[in-house]
Amino acid sequence: QDLKRIAKLPNIKVHETIGMSNPWGYRNKAQIPVRGKDGKLVTGFFRKGTHELIPMENFHIQDPKIDEAIIKVRDILQEYGIKPYDERKNIGNIRHIMVRRGYYTGEMMIVLVTRTAKLFPLSKIIPDIREALPEVVSIVQNVNPRRTNVILGEENIVLYGEDAYHDTLLGHTFAISSKSFYQINPKQTEELYSLALEAAKLTGKETVVDAYCGIGTISLALADKAEHVFAMEIVPDAIEMAKRNAEENNISNVTFEVGAAEELLPQWAEKGVKADVILVDPPRKGLEPSFIDAAVEMNPDRIVYVSCNPSTLARDLALFDEKGFKATEVTPVDLFPQTLHVECVVALENVNK
CATH class of the missing domain: 2.40.50.1070 (OB fold (Dihydrolipoamide Acetyltransferase, E2P))
Known part of the structure; x- marks a missing residue:
């Protein structure tokens, strides 16, 4: 409904929601x-x-x-x-x-x-x-x-x-850490992140930007399949944990930096960071227009959008669509069984390339 009403994109295929076989006792x-x-x-x-x-x-x-x-x-x-x-x-x-x-x-x-x-x-x-x-x-x-x-x-x-x-x-x-954000449903998070990795279509040669990296949960999975990952997060404690996690897992092809995604991405673009793939997993309010502009400016092959709010996702997909980044399918994942909330994964292909 949101994709039709807000994004005016009725042709995006919405897959069946991936649920849990036992949707109880999942919160960690x-x-x-x-x-x-x-x-x-x-x-x-x-x-x-x-x-x-x-x-x-x-x-x-x-x-x-x-x-x-x-x-x-x-x-x-x-x-x-x-x-x-x-x-x-x-x-x-x-x-x-x-x-x-x-x-x-x-x-x-x-x-x-x-x-x-x-x-x-x-x-x-x-x-x-x-x-x-x-x-x-x-x-x-x-x-x-x-x-x-x-x-x-x-x-x-x-x-x-x-x-x-x-x-x-x-x-x-x-x-x-006690203040770190960590997804509360580990089984479904693995489903969600596996879909996001699949959507990124990495071959091992790509430079990837992970724009809301938290303690590095998806950055490290991306690093396994990419040449280099640039990751950012606004919470300093989370970046400290992310650096420690990269070290503890012997992963050296990730650069972590503290800052707001909408401020850091334009700075990285100016410094000449070129991304083949950008992965975003923003909070419920979705992406700032300045971030969308900077992401488009980087001219990646694709953008993978992980969303916890279908209405802000729809709004952002419409903005990307105007700028030549097209989505064809959305896969919802039930990360919070017994509640109204759902997460979605979408791959946006750059049709300008």
């Missing part, structure tokens, strides 16, 4: 609010459009081991009298429990989001968490003193291990 990350009820710590979901906590222990779409971990951590904090956050009065301490778990490695990270840096008795809390959850390789305290809906604050205190856990994706191992 959970950020669960903690509040007080009848003198106890409770975890659950906020009722839609409110700050009223509905107690819940089985979230159905999360990795069941993550659901278990949240309850175990909550009960340990309860045992030591940790006070729940009260947002109306801005008092109390524990705001959220975040758990991340490697789908393939089983490694687990616990992030305790607190209002203040004080969290006693750590000498008992940390060993108890480790004993209850032997998979835990990292425990981080994130301090968020502000009255805000934003979950994480600026300050991180590493309580155990380092601020990283590992998982693997398409044969590469990734170190993932």
